[in-house]
Amino acid sequence: MKKVLSRLLASLSLAALPAAAYAADSLVDTTTLLRFSQDSRPGVAKSTLLPATVFLGLDADKLADGKLSAHVLGWGRADLADKSFNENQVDGSLTYGYLQYRFGAANAQARAGRFFVHEGILNEQVDGVSVRSDLPYGFGVSAFGGATVHNVRIPGTSSDGKGDGIFGGRVNYRYGGMFEIGLAGVYETVAPTMADPNLAGRFGSHRVIGADLWYSPFAKVALMARASINTETSRWAEQGYLLTVKPLKDLTVTGEFNDYQDRDLFYSSALFAAMPSMLSGNNLNQQSRTFGGSASYQLNPKFELTGDYKHYTREIGKADRLGAELRCTLSDLAVRTGAGYHYLRSSADFAVLPTLDASGSFHELRAWAMRDTKSYFASLDVIDYLFKREIDGKKNALELYGSLGYHLTPNLALSGDLSYGSNPQNTDELKGLIRLNYSMKLAGKGDTK
Amino acid sequence: MRPSSQSLTLLALVALLFALAACAQIKALPNLPANHPEELASGPVSCTECHEDQQKGTLKQYAAFNHSRSFITNHRFYAGSDDVLCATCHKVSFCADCHTNQTEIKPSVKNGSRPDRVMPHRGDYLTLHKIEGKLDPASCHRCHGRANNERCVVCHR
Incomplete structure (x- = not known):
């Protein structure tokens, strides 16, 4: 019944597509990618990969009385040579497809179909309905319910580890300009039994x-926090705190602290719940903590400099990451460049193969540039990881990624990407891609990012 | 003492009155615009280039939403409580360039012509994930947790 309901709702939203023709505002965006590469890894049968993938997105606004809209995004892939990604020569997915009604006040809206829910601590994909509204005196409420969106089954089982039904919601209170607090919860019907000894008790x-x-006692200071409890294990799953300070108009300084209880956070993921015991006999199945900070300074309208630091603490070891990035925007956004450096210093326990003389430390260097004009666009991206100790006989992993494209019309762009890589997986890795993007907007104003 | 049916009725009436009063006031609460009234340039923007004071719909400072590098890194904190504000400028497909339940192309490859966008897993992440995954698996779980992405399942089962 739930599967029927989910398919019905998705079909309903797709059935709304013809209505797009009557929409006052609509945006059609398609991207077709033709990738080509050869897989010649040692020990793997040599194959030629030529998958063609089409992404299709549609936003049709101002339908019916002007408050109804339809939104669809999905993709499909056909392998024109050997199988590229999984056992299916043809594959596809509906990312979202829903009808939305925006009421005339209080940011109230209702959705029906397949959609994502981002409310406080909640991040869900649902086939169902949702409603939200601001309420008087600073209160707000949202609720959703329907069928879960099932994914690929875990190999060797008949399930993806999810229950069939899901509902939840959030209530919040805002006190003008000073703070907002939200309480949220999600309840999914009973998870299927998974016959995997690694999942026992986890x-x-x-x-x-x-x-x-969100708490902002002064205009230049804001504290944001989120914390969740797994009601099945009755323990904290996650706590995250972010302090943002803007001492100067163009300077943003942040400090963060995160605490995760792996078993409680991964509890409903059939993939992640089994991983710690598979990898290292429960060594990873404990607390993870990170703290750090960053500073972003807009030197002038053209340059932004960012520095960041993060410390990681796990049962098996500790690590630190620090680095900086400079971004530059010139000629009214036509030219953009950036360069960055980061260093991860970690104990041997985080190495790919954690032996006594191993290391998980590496340097990351990246530089990129792009130019976008009315007629053509081009970009080059170079990223290199320099390992402190060799991984599979390699001291670094280099990737050069170049792209060149032409705006055939204001709505149609054709581009080609070429990438070269040399890394522990492949001595020489050459990949290519042809991209055709069509983006047509029938609207008055508004951004189409 | 058990409440009488009269007091329950009275309580229900009072609750109804409150609900009606609230409904009447809802109509007076402002809506954020469905779209940003002016066309915005591609790339990160600063709300305070044009706006001052407090955002009426969210009751928060405009400056809080300036798209600095720090904001982009920590955007989950903002999107969780103000996605209606995000939607005035961003189509849902913009979020779905990365946040999609089932996909087969790295976001940085799909958008390979846009190195300016901050996208995960650039470069040889196949090697890197063997280090990063042990270092901070919660950051993997945030996107891949319940998606059972086929490329993860191939090795991790």
């Missing part, structure tokens, strides 16, 4: 409650 239903906070 996997179950997806049921979480939590809170989010």
Whole structure:
């Protein structure tokens, strides 16, 4: 019944497509990618990969009385040579497809179909309905319910580890310009039984409650926090805190602290719940903590400099990452460049193969540039990872990525990408891609990013 | 003492009155615009280039939403409570360039002509993930947690 319901709702939203022709505002965006590469890894049968993938997006606004809109995004792939990604020669997915009605006040809206929910601590994909509205005196409420969107089954089982039904919501309170607090929860029907000994005692239903906070005692200071509790294990799953300070108009300084309880956070993921015991006999199945900070300074309208630092603490070891990035925007956005450096210093326990003389440390260097004119666009991206200790006999992983394209019409662009890589997986890795993008907007004003 | 049916009725009436009063006030609450009224340039923007004061719909400072590098890194905190504000400028497909349940192309390859966009897994992440995954698996779980992405499942089962 739930599967029927989910398919019906998705079909309903697709059935709305013809209505797009009557929409006052609409945006059609398609991207067709033809990739080509050869897989010649040692020990793997040599194959020629030529997958063609089409992404199709549609936003039709101002339907019916002007408050109804339809939104669809999906992709399909056909392998024109050997199988590229999985056992299917042809594959596809509906990312979202829903009808939305925006009421005339209070940011109230209702959705029906397949959609994403981002409310406080919640991030879900649902086939169903949702409603939200601001309420008087600073309150707000949102709710959703329907069928879960099932994914690929875990090999060797008949399930993806999800229950069939899901509902949840969030209530929040805002006090003008000073703080907002939200309480949210999600309840998924009973997770299927998974016959995997690695999951014993570490996997179950997806049921979480939590809170989010935004507190700004002064205009230049804001504290944001989110914390969730796994009601199945009755323990904290995640806590995250972000302090943002803007001492100067163009300077943003942040400090963050995150705490995760792996078992409680991964509890409803059939893939992640089994991973710690598979990898290292429960060594990873404990607390993870990170803290750090960053500073972004807009030197002038053209340059932005960012520095960041993060410290990682796990049961098996500690690590630090620090680095900086400079971004430059010239000629009214026509030219953009950037360069960055980061260093990860980690103990041997984080190495690919954690032996006594191994290291998980590496340097990351990246530089990129792009130019976008009315007629053509081009970009070059160089990224190199320099490992402190060799990985599979390689001291670094280099990738050069170039792209050149032409605006055939204001709505149609044709581009080609070529990338070269030399890394522990492949001595020489050459990949190519042809991209055709068509983006047509029938509207008055508004951004189409 | 058990409440009488009269007091329950009275309580229900009072609740109804409150609900009606709230409904009447809802109509007076402002809506954020469905679209940004002016065309915006491609790339990160600063709301305070044009706006001052407090954002009426969210009751927060415009400056809080300036798209600095720090904002982009930590955008999950903002999107969780103000996605209606995000939607005035961004189509949902902009978010779905990365945040999609089932896909087969790295976002940085799909958008390979846009190195300016901050996208995950550039370069040889196949090697890197063997280090990063042990370092901070929660950051992997945030996107891949319940998606069972086929490329993960191939090795991790």
